[in-house]
Amino acid sequence: MRTILYILQKEFIQIFRDKAILPIIFVMPVFQLLILSYAATFEIKNTRFITLDHDNSVQSKKLIAKFRGSSFFSFSGQAVNYAEAEQALKNNLTDQVLIIEPDFEKKLKLEKTASVQLITNAINGSAASLMNAYATSIVTDFNKEIIVEQMPQKFLGMPIQVKPVYWYNPELDYITFMVPGILVLLVTIIAMFLSGMNLVKEKEVGTIEQINVTPIKKYQFIAGKLIPFWVIANIDLGIGLLVARFVFQIPVEGNIFLLFSVASVYLVVVLSFGLFISTLTNTMQQSMFISWFFLVIFILMSGLFTPIESMPDWAQFLVKFNPVAYFIKINRMIMLKGSGFFDFQKEFWLLVLYAIAMFSFSTFRYRKTA
């Protein structure tokens, strides 16, 4: 134990003496959290649309006004003919074209039915279907008004009414959803890189040889390398939670000690993973590339951006080995739902298992030879 304390002392001296690494550790994550949380949103706002109104009637203008009044759409002009509308789509001047047929108003009055055409740029499929859904809901709204206007006696309301209540994130705020996840990412990246680069740096500089010739135990050395970054990453998490609370108004609903306990186990997984890579490689460059390889996979398959449930089966199987996915899930549960330990104990114990395994791997793989 005393040996580990001496290593800790040395590591902390070195970390705090490195004037370049300190801002990386403590300032960068805050900036990333601020920037990413605002930027990484899948909400569709300001969908640009142009109209091609062949009718030019009171009703057609009313419909267009409804679109213009919605915050989801931003009106970007009128086309005079179909070719012009198509060109606008091609040149990416608009995302949607709303085409109203001639005699739109007349048909509504006489035949009680008329149609509009909606052309959507569907290169991004999920965005396109969202735009379509918004547009359809505006048209449905318009429909209702016409029915009320034309045959008020017939309108009895919809037979079934859905009144959604959104729990845990009542305003469907994307930031609320993203912040807990991004927080996990930042802590993960810091932890993985710091630990991944540290041991291999001693190899590059040559100081590891002097260590290897001492009677130090392997687990002592790995623990001595792990604990400083474990402390730092926990502090980073704390700073991130403060930013979440006071900048984004997202308090931790659940027990904060529970959150840090899970984080502590999770960080052992990530740090050991970094150290493991460090023991396998000989230069910082190699270590960095391998760390990135795993980080990109872990992050893109973490459920941060895309729901795990909609991944193909083989990918869902792979996610079982992704520690980032576990912690994002648990962090969202604690921060947003206020979940307790028993709500995620399965994931927690898997993380514990993972931590023990990774620490053993890196200890085993570390060679006291030169």
Add this chain to the structure above:
Amino acid sequence: MKQGGQIITVTDLVKKFGQFTANDKLNFSVKKGEIFGFLGANGAGKTTAIKILSGLSKPSSGTAIVAGFDVKKYPDKVKKNIGYMSQRFSLYDDMTVKENFRFYGGIYGMKRKEIKEKTALFLKKLDMEDYRNMLLKKIPLGWKQKLAFSVAILHNPKIVFLDEPTGGVDPITRRQFWELIYESASGGTTVFVTTHYMDEAEYCERVSIMSEGRIEAIGTPAQLKEKYQVKTMDEVFIKIAR
């Protein structure tokens, strides 16, 4: 040969890297308290052997008993009893002199008080007391080497392995360095040193000369000079290593 007087006993030691034989059946022993010069041209296999003896590398076959322990079976027990200084400077550049001493002392399980006392003692001996709080990177190479040697013998090892400790160091500092070596040998520490400087070989009590993975000659400098009918170790070396 008496086992009691020997601190290193190497028997039929072989180290192979694939097809290449770096150490080919080495047999030699080093007496307690001796300054043993381990000579050889570049690539003769000295560093390979020194790494095996210090428990950093495992032999392919044969045995090496260092400080009473088999290096193959008990590398950590060997490591506890030896000091090591490599040709590559390996103290921490971003830590101060004092911090380096404290760290290595701590790793070898020395008491805090003992570390403090010994650090003060060594710095006084090196006349470097004013530099105790200076970062290692600001200290000239020759001085660093003396510090590295002091760190290597801080925990009072039975043997200290020095792998080309004076490479790139000026003659005056080299002379001072050898004074340090003599001093620690007179304190009972066995010194196992490799070098390219043949004047340094003259300082050793016994030397061995390696060539192409084998030990070609072993004995006191005087014996070797007589055997090869030459006047200096330089000539002995050239006759053998060529």
